[in-house]
Amino acid sequence: MEEKLNEIIEYYSSQPQPASQENLVAMLREIQGLLGCIPLGVQERAAAELKxxxxxxxxxxxxYPSxxxxxxxxxILACTGARCGAKQAGEILQTLRRELGIGKDGISxxxxxxxxxxxxxxxxxxxxNLYLDGVLHTRLTPKSAAELARSLTKEK
Ligand code: FES
Structure with missing residues (x-):
């Protein structure tokens, strides 16, 4: 996999305009195709190669959402607007963070x-409200948010 990753980075760094957005996006897509995501370390390495x-x-x-x-x-895209805030959105967010063990980077x-x-x-x-994988969930409570979070962690 390491070799294939090097190949991808080398290919895109040898393009006529390596720093163009088009070239960078195409490279990132390919890296994600290989690794399933683009870890920070790989981003740094690719950035150094492409200057x-x-x-x-x-x-x-x-x-790019993709x-x-x-x-x-x-x-999960949770609402922090005033109308939701008046109906316990703050508590809901805290519940989600606690149930999922969300870190500073937003990842569980x-x-x-x-x-x-x-x-x-x-x-x-x-x-x-909140969106889970693009699906709107409405009229939430801290309890229903906790259940939603638990349903995600039970999935494995
Ligand atoms: S404040 Fe408008 S959807 Fe939450």
Whole structure:
């Protein structure tokens, strides 16, 4: 796998415009195809080879929802807007963080769930809301959020 990874990085660093966004995205897609994600260490190595700042690659990974830094299986987008906030969204977020063991990078302790937040998901009438893998969950409570989190960790 190491050899194949080197091949990919070498190929994209020898392109006429290695630092172009098109080239970088294509390289990151290929790396993800090989490894399942684009770990930070690999981003740094590729950035050095292509003579771009590691923050440029990190930005692209953040920008493209299909690219991921860690091999998580589920993504939760929790609302931190005012309407949800008035209905226990803060407690719900804390519950999710606690149940899943979410670290500073937003990834759960077992590496399978990414938790992100957004200020208003534009579904205020059914607050509090969150998206799990693109599916809207409405009128949550800390209890239902805990159950949702547990259903994800039980999956293995
Ligand atoms: S504040 Fe949560 S959906 Fe608008």
């Amino acid at each position: 771009v700042k590691p923050s440029v690659l990190a930005c692209i990974v953040k920008l 690219l991921k830094q860690a091999p998580y299986r589920h993504e 302790a077992d590496g399978t769930v990414l938790l992100r937040t957004q200020n208003c998901l534009k579904h205020c009438p059914t607050a509090p």
